[in-house]
Amino acid sequence: MRIEKCYFCSGPVYPGHGVMFVRNDCKSFRFCRSKCHKNFKKKRNPRKTRWTKAFRKASGKELTVDNSLEFEKRRNIPVKYNRELWDKTVEAMKRVEEIKLKRQARFIMNRLKKGKQLEKEEAINEVKKNIHLIKAPHAGKAKQMEDKMVQKLQEDVDMEDEDN
Amino acid sequence: MALYNFKKIMVVPTAKEFIDITLSKTQRKTPTVIHKHYQIHRIRHFYMRKVKFTQQNYHDRLTQILTDFPKLDDIHPFYADLMNVLYDKDHYKLALGQINIAKNLIDNVAKDYVRLMKYGDSLYRCKQLKRAALGRMCTILKRQKSSLEYLEQVRQHLSRLPTIDPNTRTLLLCGYPNVGKSSFINKVTRADVDVQPYAFTTKSLFVGHMDYRYLRWQVVDTPGILDHPLEDRNTIEMQAITALAHLRAAVLYVMDVSEQCGHTLQEQLELFNNIRPLFANKPLIIVANKCDVKKITELSEENQKIFADLSVEGIPVIETSTLTEEGVMQVKTEACDRLLAHRVDTKMKGKKVHDVLNRLHLAMPTKRDEKERPPFIPEGALTRRKAMEVDAPKRKLERDLEMELGDDYILDLQKYWDLMNDDEKQDKIPEVWEGHNIADYIDPDIMKKLQELEKEEELKERAGEYDSDDESEDEEMQEIRVLAKQIREKKQLMVVESKEKDVHGPRMPRTATKVERKTLEKEMGNLGLDMNDKDGSHYAQQARRSRSIAKKRKREASAPPTSKTRSQSASRPPRDQSVSFLLLLILSQMKGMNRQGKKGEADRHVFDLKPKHLLAGKRKSGTTDRR
Numbered sequence: 001m002r003i004e005k006c007y008f009c010s011g012p013v014y015p016g017h018g019v020m021f022v023r024n025d026c027k028s029f030r031f032c033r034s035k036c037h038k039n040f041k042k043k044r045n046p047r048k049t050r051w052t053k054a055f056r057k058a059s060g061k062e063l064t065v066d067n068s069l070e071f072e073k074r075r076n077i078p079v080k081y082n083r084e085l086w087d088k089t090v091e092a093m094k095r096v097e098e099i100k101l102k103r104q105a106r107f108i109m110n111r112l113k114k115g116k117q118l119e120k121e122e123a124i125n126e127v128k129k130n131i132h133l134i135k136a137p138h139a140g141k142a143k144q145m146e147d148k149m150v151q152k153l154q155e156d157v158d159m160e161d162e163d164n
Numbered sequence: 165m166a167l168y169n170f171k172k173i174m175v176v177p178t179a180k181e182f183i184d185i186t187l188s189k190t191q192r193k194t195p196t197v198i199h200k201h202y203q204i205h206r207i208r209h210f211y212m213r214k215v216k217f218t219q220q221n222y223h224d225r226l227t228q229i230l231t232d233f234p235k236l237d238d239i240h241p242f243y244a245d246l247m248n249v250l251y252d253k254d255h256y257k258l259a260l261g262q263i264n265i266a267k268n269l270i271d272n273v274a275k276d277y278v279r280l281m282k283y284g285d286s287l288y289r290c291k292q293l294k295r296a297a298l299g300r301m302c303t304i305l306k307r308q309k310s311s312l313e314y315l316e317q318v319r320q321h322l323s324r325l326p327t328i329d330p331n332t333r334t335l336l337l338c339g340y341p342n343v344g345k346s347s348f349i350n351k352v353t354r355a356d357v358d359v360q361p362y363a364f365t366t367k368s369l370f371v372g373h374m375d376y377r378y379l380r381w382q383v384v385d386t387p388g389i390l391d392h393p394l395e396d397r398n399t400i401e402m403q404a405i406t407a408l409a410h411l412r413a414a415v416l417y418v419m420d421v422s423e424q425c426g427h428t429l430q431e432q433l434e435l436f437n438n439i440r441p442l443f444a445n446k447p448l449i450i451v452a453n454k455c456d457v458k459k460i461t462e463l464s465e466e467n468q469k470i471f472a473d474l475s476v477e478g479i480p481v482i483e484t485s486t487l488t489e490e491g492v493m494q495v496k497t498e499a500c501d502r503l504l505a506h507r508v509d510t511k512m513k514g515k516k517v518h519d520v521l522n523r524l525h526l527a528m529p530t531k532r533d534e535k536e537r538p539p540f541i542p543e544g545a546l547t548r549r550k551a552m553e554v555d556a557p558k559r560k561l562e563r564d565l566e567m568e569l570g571d572d573y574i575l576d577l578q579k580y581w582d583l584m585n586d587d588e589k590q591d592k593i594p595e596v597w598e599g600h601n602i603a604d605y606i607d608p609d610i611m612k613k614l615q616e617l618e619k620e621e622e623l624k625e626r627a628g629e630y631d632s633d634d635e636s637e638d639e640e641m642q643e644i645r646v647l648a649k650q651i652r653e654k655k656q657l658m659v660v661e662s663k664e665k666d667v668h669g670p671r672m673p674r675t676a677t678k679v680e681r682k683t684l685e686k687e688m689g690n691l692g693l694d695m696n697d698k699d700g701s702h703y704a705q706q707a708r709r710s711r712s713i714a715k716k717r718k719r720e721a722s723a724p725p726t727s728k729t730r731s732q733s734a735s736r737p738p739r740d741q742s743v744s745f746l747l748l749l750i751l752s753q754m755k756g757m758n759r760q761g762k763k764g765e766a767d768r769h770v771f772d773l774k775p776k777h778l779l780a781g782k783r784k785s786g787t788t789d790r791r
Contacts, residue, residue, distance in 0.1 A: 001595050002603070012599050067617055072604045079606050081581075083588045086606070092614045093597065093605045099621055106630060120641070123648035133654045134647065139692030 008036035008046045010053035063107040068100040168239060171323045173232040176316040179309040183302045186221045190214055190298075200287040211294040212281050218298055219274030222305065226267040233260060233315065242330045242410035246369075249402040251318050259311040259318075266308050273300045326371040333507065334382040334413035335499050338404060338439070340432055341388025342425035343418045344453040346370075347486035349385040352496055357385055363426070364388060367400050369407055376500045377552075384411065391435040408439065414447040414503035416495065421483070422457035429467050447502035448479050451495055456485040669759055681707060 004013040007029040019037050022028045031037040039049065046054040056062045063069070071093070079085070131137075177185065194217050198210050236244045236253060247256065277297035284290035328334070337345040341363035349355050353372025358365050370385040386404035389397075397405065408415070419432045452460060452471065460471055460483060471481050480498055484491035511517050566573045578589050594602055607613070624630065637645075681704065685695040698704060757764065 002601050003596060003599060067613075067620060071607075071610070071613065071617075072600060074604055075607065079608060081583055081588065081591070081593060083585070083591060085608070085610075086593065086602070089605050089607075089610055090594065090597065090602060092610050093600065093602065095614065096605075096617065097598075097600070099617060102630065123645050126648045126651050127644050130651045130655070131647065133658075134650050134691065136688065136691040136693050142694060 004030045006030060006032035006036050008032075008040050008049075008052060008054075010046075011036075061108075061111065063104045066100070066103055068096055068103055071096045168234040170234070170325060173319045173323065174228050176229055176312055176319055178316070179306050179312050182225070182312065183305055186218060186225075187298070187302070189221060190218045193217065198287065202287075204285065207287050207290050208281055208284055211284070211290040212278050214294055215274055215277055215281070215297045218301060219270055222270045222301060223267055226263055226270075229263055229315065230260060230267075233319070240330050240410075242328070242406065245406040245410060246325070246403065247322070249399055249406055250321065255314065256318065259314050262308055262311045263315070266304050269304050270301045273297060273304070326369055328369065328371050328382065328384060328407075328411070330411055332382060333379065333500070333503055334384055334411050335416055335496075335503070336384050336386065336407060336411060336413040337416050337418055338386050338389060338408060339418035339451075340390070340420065340425050340427050340435065341365075343388070343420040343432075344486050345385055345388070345418050348416075348418065348451070348453070348484075348492065348495075349383050351486050351489060351492050353383050355383070355385070364400060369403055374496075376496065377504075381500060382413075384413065389435065389439070391431060391438060405439075405442070408442045412446065412507075414449065414499045414506070415443050416449050416451050416499055417443075418451045418453050420454050421452045421460060421463065422454045424454060424457065429463075429470060433470055447499070447506045449495060449499050449502070450474055450479055450481040452481055452483045454485060454487075455483040455491065456488050459483065670761060 001015055003015075004018075005011070006013050006018065008031060011032045013030050013032045018030055018032045019034070020028055020030045021037070021040075029040065031040065039046075046052045047058045049055055053062070057064050194214050195210065198207060200207075202210075234243070234247075236247060236256070239247075244253075247253070274297060277293055277300075281290055281293050284293055337348060339345055342361070342365075346357040346359045346366050349357055349370065349372045350359065353374045355370060355372030357370050357372075364387060366385060366387045368387065372383045372385070374381050374383060384407055386407055387400045389401050389404050394405070417436055419429070419436075420427070421429070423429060450471075460468060460481075475481050482491055482495050482498060484495055486492065562575075581589050583589060596602065684703065685698065689695045757767075
């Protein structure tokens with residue numbers, strides 16, 4: 001029992017799902033669902049179809065070169081069953097998965113940092129240009145002026161009192 | 165000598181079928197259309213062709229039958245005798261002879277009528293001749309009905325005869341009925357012959373094959389023979405006698421020691437002596453069967469003497485029991501060895517041997533020193549050789565295990581695995597975890613690689629790669645964000661509002677509509693201005709003033725007070741004060757056109773600026789306002 005990879009979207013194909021197509025040159029293609037199958041029949045290039053993993057990796061949107069990705073690969077030399085090796089492998093696998101996820105998340109975060117910067121600038125611009133839609137320019141100014149005048153008057157009175 | 169294959173004899177049709185087939189073939193395969201105005205030679209040729217065609221067909225088929233059926237002189241005397249026994253040589257030859265005669269007669273008929281056809285002068289005459297010819301041929305064949313039926317039955321039976329090769333190594337079983345011949349053959353070969361308690365269960369010869377010493381052996385089972393003279397024997401027994409007479413085989417005379425077959429040992433001995441002449445030149449073994457019931461040593465004196473006599477004469481007597489399988493292998497090996505020796509002897513005495521012997525030369529190297537150099541036989545080969553001879557049970561087979569356990573049996577192939585620790589053989593190996601194949605991760609160096617990875621990870625963490633970089637934004641930035649959000653929401657609201665406005669018609673400037681004081685104050689309040697106590701403001705005063713003026717103006721008019729909204733222009737005269745019907749019509753038209761923004765009557769909207777019927781298509785004769 002193996003979980004294969006879909007040729008088009010690189011998603012998992014569980015046993016009992018999907019379609020396998022074998023071409024006359026003996027190359028076989030597995031598809032996880034009819035969406036991928038139909039796209040393939042339309043001769044679309046998965047590297048150019050934006051929603052596929054192949055596109056994301058090819059256009060640098062996801063982590064491609066990393067040591068944690070070297071653990072999961074199909075090896076052609078079979079290894080004889082050995083209980084302790086299998087146990088260790090299962091545990092190692094879990095740890096590798098953690099590290100891999102962390103690194104992938106970090107990669108994407110870095111990529112999106114620039115976006116955050118742009119967002120900030122945009123907010124500032126927006127506020128600068130269109131603040132009048134929310135707040136009238138002299139919104140609290142009348143009150144302010146009143147307060148100031150009251151204060152000034154108070155000061156004058158105080159000064160007069162002092163003089164006197 | 166033609167090579168006969170009894171299984172490939174052509175089917176012999178019945179007379180009626182034969183006639184039908186041939187006539188319909190004539191009808192289909194020869195031309196059918198003829199008219200009487202054709203030239204006479206053409207008519208003659210047409211009918212002659214039909215006659216010849218029919219004759220040809222009959223001739224071909226009958227010849228094939230004659231060649232397919234074996235000539236009794238041409239086949240091995242064993243088969244010739246067997247066929248004689250089964251089908252009666254005379255009858256067989258007669259039937260074939262009749263067929264031959266029929267064939268010749270048909271040929272003659274055809275010849276005659278073709279000759280006659282040459283003198284036919286009209287279509288009618290030729291047609292009658294043809295009818296006569298065909299009719300005669302068919303009658304000839306109808307007379308052969310019984311021969312054809314007989315030959316068909318012979319053919320069917322012949323094709324079901326067992327293929328006994330008369331020249332190869334054969335073991336022949338004979339004896340009284342019910343002594344255990346069929347059980348013996350069942351045990352020794354893979355044959356599955358009927359074994360029943362009544363006599364003459366086996367009614368014909370049966371063949372089984374077995375292997376011994378890397379050679380193929382035939383074992384022939386015969387029906388039982390009773391003790392009476394040759395002339396009184398029936399067909400079934402005769403088959404056994406034929407086999408005995410013609411096959412060069414080792415004879416296994418099976419006797420029933422326990423006399424369960426219904427015949428005493430004396431009778432069996434009598435029979436043995438009677439058919440003794442048939443055993444000349446054949447290695448003979450006496451098989452004392454059913455020894456599980458009674459052993460020779462348990463017999464009476466005289467009976468034991470019989471066996472003793474036989475052994476004295478040089479014929480081995482071997483006790484067997486097909487039930488318990490003791491002695492069966494011994495019989496087999498003894499018989500096979502003797503037969504082989506006999507065959508070798510015969511070959512040596514013959515003439516062909518010298519050709520072969522002249523070409524054979526065994527080279528013996530001259531001895532270098534006195535050291536003995538025996539041939540090296542590995543242990544495995546020796547044990548296997550021994551096992552072959554003794555035919556002891558080998559290691560316990562899976563099949564034996566299956567039989568033992570019956571319903572509980574489970575095929576467990578994992579026990580043959582070659583692992584480092586044997587107790588891991590029954591482990592359930594995990595294959596998949598959370599969408600990953602475990603087999604993809606299996607690597608003898610995985611722990612090393614994992615350690616390196618952990619080191620890397622540590623380094624990265626220390627370098628601060630994984631610190632979350634949410635710099636705490638200062639309050640100002642947070643405020644800005646909130647405001648920006650509000651601004652965006654307000655913008656969206658404004659867009660929605662403007663979409664909801666009704667713009668079918670001329671758009672009035674903003675100043676045409678009067679703004680309510682309430683809405684103004686509410687809006688400005690939302691924007692943050694202080695709108696309390698604004699009675700003294702300019703807009704409030706203006707509102708009060710305009711209201712009073714409008715009221716005064718109304719009272720001046722002499723017309724009775726009508727309820728009109730303030731927004732209506734006061735310069736227009738009231739409705740009933742004027743207007744002729746015509747003017748009314750014109751005005752209503754103008755209203756419509758005003759609504760749609762048209763200048764006047766001639767201002768028409770062209771719905772289709774580029775009509776297809778004027779601009780597409782070939783330009784043949786005609787104008788472009790209609791094509």
